[in-house]
Amino acid sequence: MDCLVAGANFLLKAVRQEAFTYIDGVKEFVQIDHNDLYPYLLVNIGSGVSMIKVDGDGLFERVSGTSIGGGTFWGLGNLLTKCKSFDELLELSHRGNHRVIDMLVGDIYGGMDYSKVGLPSRAIASSFGKAISEDKELDDYKPEDIARSLLRMISNNIGQISYLNALRFGLKRIFFGGFFIRGQSYTMDTISVAVNFWSKGEAKAMFLRHEGFLGAMGAFVSYDKQRLDDLLAKESLQLQVSTSPPVDTDYQSPLNGESIENETINCIIHTA
Ligand SMILES: Nc1ncnc2c1ncn2[C@@H]1O[C@H](COP(=O)(O)OP(=O)(O)OP(=O)(O)O)[C@@H](O)[C@H]1O
Ligand SMILES: CC(C)(CO)[C@@H](O)C(=O)NCCC(=O)O
DSSP: OHHHHHHHHHHHHHOTTOEEEEETTEEEEOOOOGGGOOSEEEEEESSSEEEEEEEETTEEEEEEEESOSHHHHHHHHHHHHOOSSHHHHHHHHHHOOGGGTSEEHHHHTTTOOBGGGTBOTTSEEETTTHHHHSOOOGGGSOHHHHHHHHHHHHHHHHHHHHHHHHHHTTOSOEEEESTTTTTOHHHHHHHHHHHHHHTTTSOOEEEETTGGGHHHHHHHHHHTHHHHHHHHHTTOEEEEOOSSOOTTSOOOOTTTTOOOTTOOSSOEEEEO
16 A cells, blocks of 8 residues: 555656546546645555545555456456456446436336435435346346446445545545556546536546556555655656557556557666
């Protein structure tokens, strides 16, 4: 966890366009003022989910978490859809319709909003709730609809718990990282919507371009920390970041092939 936090702190300080919001398919980079970074909530979505209040370099507390995370999506998705890989499950979820299985507020209130308590008709009243009210077996549902409901359920839940923890500690910023996100638009959109919904528009989810590599980056920078701190202080360090996948893996870039001006392939540290 030390490495995870060190990696997030380093990237947020060293990479010009590291954090971004993702709302309705629109990505907007957020300028981070190095002197006003802390405190923030770091939500790392790996197999499980850790929520960490970060107060400075090496200063952090794991304030919450949930076992319903990336491993749940992959594990339950595997059982329910029989897909063979995580990428196949994600791909399925892109094609699915969650309304087939999720019970919406409108399903309960005759297609209407439940305005009195601020719930729109399209809000999910109960994830997978329709599956109880119909005489259907698992095989009667399309794997893509199951995958979509599952992704939505898990992403919504993480977004909600994250916001409640930010509220609990008065944190203005929530950064989401971890290999579960993988720059996937639907995942990010759902988390953003959840944070927006539960905060009544007060908070915005922010994502990290190098979300899957926070721990590795932290381990790297912690190896010779004093030297890196000196270099950062002198601003003689440039980090060039990848917007393209490494050649020998099937890793999908968080930017889905998009490139950002003047930034190049691979994570290279120049010490000028
Ligand atoms: N190609 C992939 N194969 C398997 N899982 C993937 C893939 N891409 C993304 N994931 C997601 O990443 C999750 C694992 O993330 P990560 O490697 O960060 O977790 P971890 O280090 O095992 O978890 P934790 O932080 O709980 O210790 C998987 O559960 C899955 O949801
Ligand atoms: C157990 C760890 C910290 C391992 O990295 C992670 O998987 C996690 O945060 N799981 C969630 C545990 C919980 O808070 O219920």
